[in-house]
Amino acid sequence: MSAGGGREEEGAAAAAVLQRLREQPEPPAEESGAQRFALCLPPGEEIKEVEETIEEMLIRLDEFCGVTDLIRSDTSQILDETIPLIKAKVVEMNNIYAKVDKLEAFVKMVGRHVSFLEEQVLQAEGNHSTVSHAVRKLLQSAAIPSFKNKHTLSAQHTYDLPKLYRTEDYFPRNYVGTKYQSH
Secondary structure (H helix, E strand, O other), X not given: OOHHHHHHHHHHHHHHHHHHHHHOXXXXXXXXXXXXXHHHOOOOHHHHHHHHHHHHHHXXXXXXHHHHHHHHHHHHHHHXXXXXXXXXXXXXXXXXXXXXXXXHHHHHXXXXXXXXXXXXXXXXXXXXXXXXXXXXXHHHHOOOHHHHOOOOOOOOOOOXXXXXXXXXXXXXXXXXXXXXXXX
């Protein structure tokens, strides 16, 4: 007998019992439901089949109750333990994100200052090379032998460094992770 065929037969047997219950005349009031059910059951093996079916259903009901208890306990564990841990990690990650945002802003500011200084260096190099080159050409064209091989010193240009950021303002010497950290 196959598993599908056995279930079909069990279902047919249960349907037959229900049909007999419906066909029974209304019993006197003193008879209980169990007595009425016993009267309509077929004799012998069909009773055993019905009992086995009821046993299987009870076993499945117990398994289902066990699964729901596991789900309840897992849910309680999640609510009591896991969610507070996740909330703590969210707060920690938000602090890290804020630090990363500040660091990105700092890197952008440093990049702007480096670009500004690079432009000034290029401009100073251009000014210095054109002045010294023009003076050298002028002296060489004058055919003065003492100036031909010597480099002339052009007038010293002073450079005033613009006010930029100070790294110490953003990363103090006792900042965590630096070699100057106080122990």
